[in-house]
Structure formats: structure tokens, C-alpha cells
Amino acid sequence: MTGTLAAIGAGLAVIGAGIGIGNIGSKAMEAIARQPEAVGDIRSNMILMAALIEGAALIAIILAFFG
Amino acid sequence: MDIRRLFTLVLLLLATIAFGQDHDHSDHDGHDHDAELQGDDHHKEGGFAGGHHDICTFHHEVTPENFSAQQIAFHHIADANVYSIGPLQLPLPAILWSKDGGLDFFLSSKFDFDRLGHGTGHNAHNRYIMDGGAIRRITDPSFPDGTVEIDGLKHKHETTEDGKDKEVTYVCYDGKEYRTDAESTLDGGMFGGGLTSFHDFSITKNVTAMIIVTLLMFLVFRHIAKKYKERDGKAPHGVQGFMEPIFLFIRDEVLVPFLGDKSDRYMPFIMSLFFFILALNLFGQVPFLGGANVTGSLSVTLVLAVLAFLVTNLSGKKDYWQHIFWMPGVPAWVKTILTPVEFLGVFIKPITLMLRLFANITAGHIVVIIFVSLIFIFGNVGTNIGGAIGGAIGSTVLTLFMMAIELLVAFIQAFVFAILTTSYIGAAVEEHHH
Numbered sequence: 001m002t003g004t005l006a007a008i009g010a011g012l013a014v015i016g017a018g019i020g021i022g023n024i025g026s027k028a029m030e031a032i033a034r035q036p037e038a039v040g041d042i043r044s045n046m047i048l049m050a051a052l053i054e055g056a057a058l059i060a061i062i063l064a065f066f067g
Numbered sequence: 068m069d070i071r072r073l074f075t076l077v078l079l080l081l082a083t084i085a086f087g088q089d090h091d092h093s094d095h096d097g098h099d100h101d102a103e104l105q106g107d108d109h110h111k112e113g114g115f116a117g118g119h120h121d122i123c124t125f126h127h128e129v130t131p132e133n134f135s136a137q138q139i140a141f142h143h144i145a146d147a148n149v150y151s152i153g154p155l156q157l158p159l160p161a162i163l164w165s166k167d168g169g170l171d172f173f174l175s176s177k178f179d180f181d182r183l184g185h186g187t188g189h190n191a192h193n194r195y196i197m198d199g200g201a202i203r204r205i206t207d208p209s210f211p212d213g214t215v216e217i218d219g220l221k222h223k224h225e226t227t228e229d230g231k232d233k234e235v236t237y238v239c240y241d242g243k244e245y246r247t248d249a250e251s252t253l254d255g256g257m258f259g260g261g262l263t264s265f266h267d268f269s270i271t272k273n274v275t276a277m278i279i280v281t282l283l284m285f286l287v288f289r290h291i292a293k294k295y296k297e298r299d300g301k302a303p304h305g306v307q308g309f310m311e312p313i314f315l316f317i318r319d320e321v322l323v324p325f326l327g328d329k330s331d332r333y334m335p336f337i338m339s340l341f342f343f344i345l346a347l348n349l350f351g352q353v354p355f356l357g358g359a360n361v362t363g364s365l366s367v368t369l370v371l372a373v374l375a376f377l378v379t380n381l382s383g384k385k386d387y388w389q390h391i392f393w394m395p396g397v398p399a400w401v402k403t404i405l406t407p408v409e410f411l412g413v414f415i416k417p418i419t420l421m422l423r424l425f426a427n428i429t430a431g432h433i434v435v436i437i438f439v440s441l442i443f444i445f446g447n448v449g450t451n452i453g454g455a456i457g458g459a460i461g462s463t464v465l466t467l468f469m470m471a472i473e474l475l476v477a478f479i480q481a482f483v484f485a486i487l488t489t490s491y492i493g494a495a496v497e498e499h500h501h
Contacts, residue, residue, distance in 0.1 A: 044320050044486065051483040055419030058426045 009064035017057030021050045123219030123239035125187050131448045136440035140433045144360045147200030147272045148175045149186040153355040156186050159275060161195075161202060165265035168193060168212075175202070175269075177214060191215045191238065195265075196247060198236045200272075203247040204265045205238055210245050273367070276359030280346045288342075317341055321486045325493030333492055336378055340371065341485040348428060348477035352470065362480075363428035365421070372421035375488040380413065383495040390499075416491055420484060427480050431473040438465040 028046040032039050150157040158176035165171075171193050178188025178197040186200030192214045194205045221237040221244065238245045248263040270278075287306060294307045303311045322330035322337060347361045361367055389395065391409040394402060441462040446455025 040320065044324075047479065047483060048486055048490065051423065051487060055423055058422045059415075059419065061426065062422055 006064045010061045013057045013060030013064065016060075017053055020053040024049050024053070123221055125181075125189060125219055126184075129443075129448055131450060134443060134448045136437050136444065139440060140436040142199060143358070143436050144363060144429055144432045145201065146360075146364060147186060148197060148202050148267075148269055149180065149200045150272050150275055150357055151186070151200075152357060154183050156180060156182055156184060156200075159272065160270045162268040162270070163195060163202065163204075163265055164268060165204065167208065168265070171195070187220065189216060191217050191240070196220070196236075196238055198247070202267055202269070203236055203249070204263070205245045205247050206264060207245045210238075210240065215240065272357060272359050273361045273364055276350060276357055276361050277347065277367070280350050280361075281343075284342060284346055314338065317482075317485060321482070321489050325486075325489045326496070329496055333378070333382075333489070336374075337485050337489055340375070340488060341481050344371070344424065344484055345477065345481035348481060349474075351428065351432070352473055352477060358432075360429065360432050362424055363432055365425050368421045368425045371424070371484070372417040375420055375491065376414075376417040379416075379488070379491045379495050382492060384498060386497065386499045387495045416487075420487060424480055424484055427476055431469070431476055435466055435469050435473070438462045438469060441465070 024046055028042050031042050035042075148159055148161055150159055158174050158180075161171070161173055161175045161177075163171040173192060175188075175197065177190065177192045178195075179190040180186050180188045180197055186197060188197035190196075191205065191210070193212050194208075194210050195202050196205065196217065197203075198220055218239040218241075221239060223235050223237060225233050225235050235249075236247045238247060248265065287310070291307050291310055294304065298304060298307075302308075317338060318330070318334065321341075322334055326333055344362055347367075350356075351358060351360050351362065391413065392406055394405050394409070397405060439462055442455050442458040443449070445458030445461070446452065449455070
């Protein structure tokens with residue numbers, strides 16, 4: 001039972017992170033389409049932001065499985 | 068037909084058949100299981116009391132009933148006291164310490180494990196045994212010291228005090244069963260695994276991989292540095308030409324935007340972090356070369372995160388600490404909320420660094436192993452060759468796809484670790500003008 005609950009918790013965390021990273025991706029694509037010359041800056045900032053969101057999701061997942 | 072494609076297909080078929088034969092010798096038809104087990108000479112007498120876990124054996128029998136892809140995945144991402152190249156197991160030095168036994172230093176070949184096997188030792192040495200590549204210790208002090216031949220191992224499921232199911236290894240010797248500790252965890256059981264009566268400081272599989280990679284990186288970078296002196300002013304050549312764009316990318320995309328004119332000071336640290344993580348990520352991806360999951364081990368990422376934490380906070384200027392403890396330009400009642408949050412952030416930042424690298428690399432390895440396990444799931448663990456071939460084809464496609472993604476992840480995670488550390492350092496050394 002704990003395993004099932006942990007899996008649900010991890011799934012919820014992934015939904016949140018998925019929405020967040022999806023938003024970053026879509027906005028970054030729009031930004032690149034508008035200003036193709038800024039692609040380098042946008043890409044590294046995109047990865048940085050995605051990593052920050054992922055961090056929050058990872059803490060949730062680790063807590064779900066080990067907490 | 069393309070000769071390379073043919074070769075791959077033949078290799079795959081051979082692998083399928085080899086795996087099938089390895090696992091189906093006791094369970095050809097999938098039924099009449101117990102009767103056949105008794106005829107198997109792997110098992111010594113002395114414990115046919117019932118189910119599978121009550122048999123003393125050196126050979127972990129895999130049947131369609133007890134096959135667990137999850138267990139296999141966790142076994143393969145774990146550290147081990149043997150180095151495996153393909154199916155070949157090589158001994159490594161073991162350095163063990165216990166309160167009552169003192170320090171022990173010996174080669175793990177003392178356990179007399181099968182060179183082509185799963186790293187399960189036929190001997191006990193000073194009350195230590197090896198089970199599936201991992202060293203465990205017999206808790207009962209009446210067990211004889213020195214090298215003793217044991218009759219086999221037993222795995223039993225027990226329920227711990229907080230209601231969790233735990234597998235405990237028992238050693239059969241002289242008609243008696245001796246309980247063993249869990250694998251040693253240097254954290255003293257903080258991250259699970261339970262307290263153990265001994266500590267394992269051995270040169271394990273991960274440590275060996277780390278030493279190999281560090282040596283390799285040292286040689287490569289020394290070579291490049293020499294080349295820059297020799298070929299001053301000329302275009303890069305060979306390995307130099309391969310590493311230069313990567314190096315410049317990190318300098319121009321990571322260091323300079325966050326650190327500006329201070330970037331030269333932190334360049335050695337960030338570059339070491341990046342190339343160390345990248346090389347270990349890639350080394351762990353090479354199949355049949357040990358597959359050491361170094362950057363997917365919490366202890367390694369913990370040390371990397373602690374280094375990032377120390378460098379960030381030791382180079383923190385006055386403004387950095389002021390922004391944490393007494394944010395300027397904010398009403399006093401907001402400061403009471405903001406200060407604890409900012410203070411926690413100092414520790415949460417390195418913790419997420421640690422977890423991010425660990426979880427990404429471990430998840431990738433687990434997914435690859437689960438995809439490979441599809442062969443055994445479809446093939447019903449060697450009882451259904453047709454299903455195994457189908458599973459092999461499906462799992463090859465999926466595994467190749469996953470490996471390609473993991474190659475990308477290896478670069479991205481090394482990059483993310485470097486860029487986040489740099490941004491934390493950048494925030495710490497920044498000087499504000501209010």
C-alpha cells in the first residue's frame with residue numbers, strides 16, 4: 001500500500017514538473033522564433049530554468065519513495 | 068543484407084540463447100518446479116522446508132514466479148566489491164572495519180566467487196561473506212574467524228519494526244543458519260539500508276571506475292596542455308581539437324555570463340566538475356565495461372554538492388550574507404518570512420544539485436535495465452524462446468532509443484551541474500550597489 005501511495009505521489013510531482021517544463025519549452029520556442037539570433041542565450045537559460053523546476057520535482061519524488 | 072546488420076542479429080540471437088540456457092536448466096516446462104529443484108546439484112542438503120527462499124544455495128534460481136525486474140535493476144545499479152566486465156567477475160581489494168573485529172584488508176577473491184557468475188562467495192572470511200557482489204557480515208560472534216567454506220546462502224523476507232518488507236541473507240554453515248547484516252552504508256543508515264556492525268571502505272566497482280576515469284582525464288588534459296605550449300598560435304590538432312569547443316562552450320556559456328571578470332578564478336573548479344561528471348556519465352554508459360553507476364550514487368553526488376556548497380559560501384561577499392539574513396528594501400514583517408526561506412535555500416540548493424544528478428543518472432540506468440528485462444518477461448525467463456526473441460527485438464529498439472537519450476542526458480546533466488554551481492557562486496560574489 002505504501003508503494004502504491006508513493007507511486008501516486010511521484011506521479012503527481014511529475015505532472016507538476018511536466019506542466020512547468022512544457023511551459024518553458026513552448027515559451028523558449030516562441031522566443032527563438034521571434035529572435036533567432038538570441039538562440040544561444042535562450043537555450044542555456046531554458047535549460048537552467050528546467051533544471052530548477054526539475055529540482056523541486058526531484059525532492060518530491062525522493063520524499064515520496066524514501067520518506 | 069548489410070553485413071553489420073547480420074552480425075548484430077546473430078549476436079542478439081546468441082545472447083538470447085545463452086541467457087535462456089543459463090536460467091532454464093531447472094525449470095524447462097514452467098511446472099513441476101519443486102520436484103526438479105530437489106534433483107538440482109547446486110543445492111546442498113539441509114533445508115528443503117518449502118518455498119524457494121528456504122533453500123541453501125550459491126546460485127540464485129530465477130523462475131517465472133520470482134523474476135523481478137525491479138530487483139535486477141537495483142542490483143545492477145548498486146555498488147559492488149567485484150568488477151564485472153561482461154559476465155567476467157574480477158576481484159577488488161576489500162577494506163573493512165568493525166568495532167569488534169578491527170581492520171581487515173584482503174582481496175575479495177578470498178571469498179572464492181565464480182569468475183563467471185554473480186559474485187556470490189563460497190567462502191566466509193573473518194565472518195564476512197559476499198552475496199551478489201556485496202560484502203555482508205555475520206552478526207553471530209560464535210562463527211569461526213579466518214577463511215571457512217560455507218554451505219550456501221538463504222534469502223528470507225522479514226518485516227521490520229516499521230512494517231516494511233526486508234530481505235535478509237542467512238549463511239548456512241555446519242547445519243546452522245547465521246544472520247547477516249545489511250550491506251554497509253557509510254552514512255550509518257541515514258539514507259536507509261539500516262545500521263550495520265561494520266563499515267566498508269573498500270576499493271569498490273565505483274571507486275575503481277572513478278580512479279580509471281580520473282587517470283584518463285589527467286592524461287588527456289596534460290596532453291592537451293602540452294600541445295597548447297608546443298603548437299602556440301596554430302590550429303588545434305587531434306584530441307585538442309575535440310576538447311577545445313567543449314571547453315570554450317563552458318567558458319563562454321557558463322562562466323563568463325555569471326562571473327564576468329572573476330571567471331578565471333573559478334574556472335579550474337567548474338571545469339573539473341563539468342569534465343569529471345561528463346566523463347563518469349559517459350563511462351557508466353558503456354555496456355559490458357562494468358557499467359559503474361558512479362554519478363548515480365548518492366555518496367559521489369553528495370561530495371560534489373558539498374564542494375559546490377563550500378566554494379559558494381566561502382567565497383560569499385558581504386552583500387550575499389546581507390541578502391540572506393536581512394534583505395534590504397523589504398518591510399520588516401516580510402523579512403521575518405524571507406530570512407528563514409533564504410537561509411533554508413542555502414542548504415536546499417546543494418541538496419537539489421545532489422539529487423538531480425543522482426536521480427537523472429539512476430533513472431536512466433534503471434530504464435535501460437528494465438527494457439533489457441523485457442526479454443525475460445516476454446520469454447517467461449527462458450521457458451519461451453519465441454517470446455524471448457520477440458522481446459529481444461523490441462528491447463533492442465527501446466534500449467537503443469534510451470541509450471541515445473541517455474547520451475544527451477549525460478551532457479545536459481554535466482552542463483546543468485556546472486551552470487547551477489556557477490550561478491550560485493555568481494550570486495555569492497556579486498557586489499550590489501544600492
